[in-house]
Amino acid sequence: MNSNAKTAPNYMPALVVLTSLFFMWGLITSLNDILVPHLKEIFTLNYVQAMLIQFSFFGAYFVMSFPSGFLVEKLGYRKGIIIGLATAGVACLGFYPAASLQSYPLFLGALFVLASGITLLQVAANPYVAVLGRPETSASRLNLTQAFNSLGTTIGPFMGSVLILAAVSGDGATGAAREIETVQGPYLALAAVLFLIAIMFAQFKLPVVPNTDESSAAEGGKPL
Numbered sequence: 001m002n003s004n005a006k007t008a009p010n011y012m013p014a015l016v017v018l019t020s021l022f023f024m025w026g027l028i029t030s031l032n033d034i035l036v037p038h039l040k041e042i043f044t045l046n047y048v049q050a051m052l053i054q055f056s057f058f059g060a061y062f063v064m065s066f067p068s069g070f071l072v073e074k075l076g077y078r079k080g081i082i083i084g085l086a087t088a089g090v091a092c093l094g095f096y097p098a099a100s101l102q103s104y105p106l107f108l109g110a111l112f113v114l115a116s117g118i119t120l121l122q123v124a125a126n127p128y129v130a131v132l133g134r135p136e137t138s139a140s141r142l143n144l145t146q147a148f149n150s151l152g153t154t155i156g157p158f159m160g161s162v163l164i165l166a167a168v169s170g171d172g173a174t175g176a177a178r179e180i181e182t183v184q185g186p187y188l189a190l191a192a193v194l195f196l197i198a199i200m201f202a203q204f205k206l207p208v209v210p211n212t213d214e215s216s217a218a219e220g221g222k223p224l
Contacts, residue, residue: 026152
């Protein structure tokens with residue numbers, strides 16, 4: 001009994017950090033609803049051109065789902081999450097030069113890379129949450145993390161309207177260059193948060209769960 005108590009893993013820190021991931025990608029995804037009208041006005045886009053924002057973002061889910069699954073299978077959940085966070089963070093940094101150069105194609109490219117990172121996060125984090133504890137409570141854990149994802153999608157448009165649209169509407173004489181630069185600050189902040197969470201994942205002693213490559217490799221020779 002004492003040995004079981006000593007070896008019982010503490011999943012709570014890992015679950016807390018994972019929950020923050022679900023919140024972050026919900027928030028980032030919902031910011032597209034702010035970007036569409038904002039960039040449409042700045043670049044004088046028609047409806048089809050403006051919808052390339054959503055196409056570039058959600059198209060990455062279709063393109064990158066299988067490669068992400070392959071990567072997680074090879075590297076494990078933890079490394080997959082770290083790579084996904086780093087990818088999303090780099091993509092958020094890409095909004096700065098895209099705004100400075102006033103380049104719509106660069107915005108679309110940054111959105112595609114950002115969604116690719118989020119796709120990898122989803123592929124790695126969802127099953128990790130499911131196995132991060134007792135099987136009978138996996139549904140509760142998934143519901144909890146999805147609730148924070150929904151919270152992120154709810155807060156995202158409000159934050160975007162305050163940080164991006166409010167800066168534009170507050171000055172009627174603001175030119176296109178000034179307007180487009182309003183996206184730089186929020187996405188630089190998102191990049192900092194994503195990199196911080198990636199560092200936390202790299203530094204934390206996260207528990208090894210049965211479905212990760214580390215444990216499956218160790219148990220590969222055991223009979224069922």
